[in-house]
Amino acid sequence: MVKWRIVECRVGLARLLRRWRTDNRTQAAIARLEALENDNGAVEVVDLNDDGEASLDEDDDLGYVQKKQHKGSKRKTRQAKALEARKAHHKSFTELLQEANLESLPSHVPTYLKAAVGPPSSSSRRHFCTVCGYIAGYSCCLCGMRFCSIRCQNIHKDTRCQKFVA
């Protein structure tokens, strides 16, 4: 009885691991496609203070006029905050698209969503080796990346395996 339970547990664990691995792989694939639309390579540090905001500097210098300055700067920072919120929070295109609610229009109206060309007619795709770029025949059993030969597989194992998998 105990052996049976151990086997069951192991099978359940294997299923869980497989699901986790494929979920991670699909997430990594989606993240890669999203990265193609980036303007900058790395994550941009949004510097909210680079629009010439003076209130922070003024607080440091004039210590004796602090009361008036404090009130003034409070008002300014609230206004400035509203300005910043308006400037910094620009909706991304996907948000605007969802807000536009294009599905509710009647079907004869052409929209951005209907203009998408749609999936290809043949679902077979070519895979390229991630190390050298040749046509890949094999994939890594741990992370799913493709490679073409043993030499590329060794390079992959040494440096790049599990790079995207957390």
Add this chain to the structure above:
Amino acid sequence: MSNNIVVLDNGGGLIKAGQGGERDPLVVIPNCLFKPLSSKKFIYPPPLSDLDVDIDLTSAAVRRPIDRGYLINPDLQRDIWSHLFSSLLRITPTSSSLLLTEPPLSIPSVQRATDELVFEDFGFSSLYLANPQSLVHLYEASRQPGSILSRTQCSLVVDCGFSFTHAVPVLHNFTLNYAVKRIDLGGKAFTNYLKELVSYRSINVMDQTFLMDDAKEKLCFVSLDLHRDLNLARERRTGNVLKSTYVLPDGVTHTKGYVKDPQSAKSFLTLGLSDGGANTVMDKVDVEKKKADMNKNEIDLTNERFLVPETLFQPADLGMNQAGIAECIVRAVSSCHSYLQPVLYQSIILTGGSTLFPQLKERLERELRPLVPDHFDVKITTQEDPILGVWRGGSLLASSPDFESMCVTKAEYEELGSARCRRRFFH
């Protein structure tokens, strides 16, 4: 015409601006604000024709007002336009009309933001909105008066721009919106893909947008036979015809990157369509030059050169579930009336900066011919300058006598609002 007409092709990558009626735009600048390492704030980029400006463009961060082709950041665009109008074009908006381009099938909030920007922030006296594809059609029709294109007033414009690629049938200068098909691949995606490939295989260039743009424009080409070219690119000896080296700038001797041996970079042209005719003979002298110079940072590009444009023909290579450009054309034409289809196949126009890859036209013909029924003729024409083609069409339209009556004036906009005015352009 008392006031002058400003023709502004507002693209995702480059803005082309100038006076209506001229042959070429006065100024072509990148549509972004960028921050090179030498400055702390975002600054305006110099015009493309200003070649003697030597700014170090490595690791420059970039902010664009146009994302995925549509204007989502009007504040940033206002900033760039005000710099453009005041310092580069030197016009006063209140006494000019504007001819502006906008991609097809825009969403209402973006359209409203654009109208507000033009009328309320700058105060132009009148506005005409056009799809870039109808301007291209107009220009090509005027250049070839006797062809099928101009006699039937109908053509299929394939616009491979910065943000995406559209296949648009145009009839009598109106785009048939119900038949427009779009692939979400453009110059930006190609550059990012090239960055990813190079970073994975040699040096990390993920933040070098301008540098990789330059490398892509100088070195990438479309392969006519993928398997043969992949085999050729694999060779390790000096007989590798397709290998090319791009030297990265080091900030001291030169601030811009360059191709190490421009002559050998063109040797892919000798391959042609026939197999086995590859010219693999290299001079001994050339071998000396090709030794890697350890002082400079160099990247070797072999199969990346043609794998990057290959994604336009098969986006599934990237994992995108979208059809390639040949199927996109077929689907766009099939959505039109059957009487139009033979005419459309005979007048396909390639436009947009991303069509400047060498051998693209030949490869597209090869891909398209099996997909089109036999009794239809397939004829593809390229523009002489795909980047300026749209602007020139706009300039032509601006110089037509009844242009003023087609515009929407500021008074009409203020009275009727953005949505009613847009209906005039059949958008």
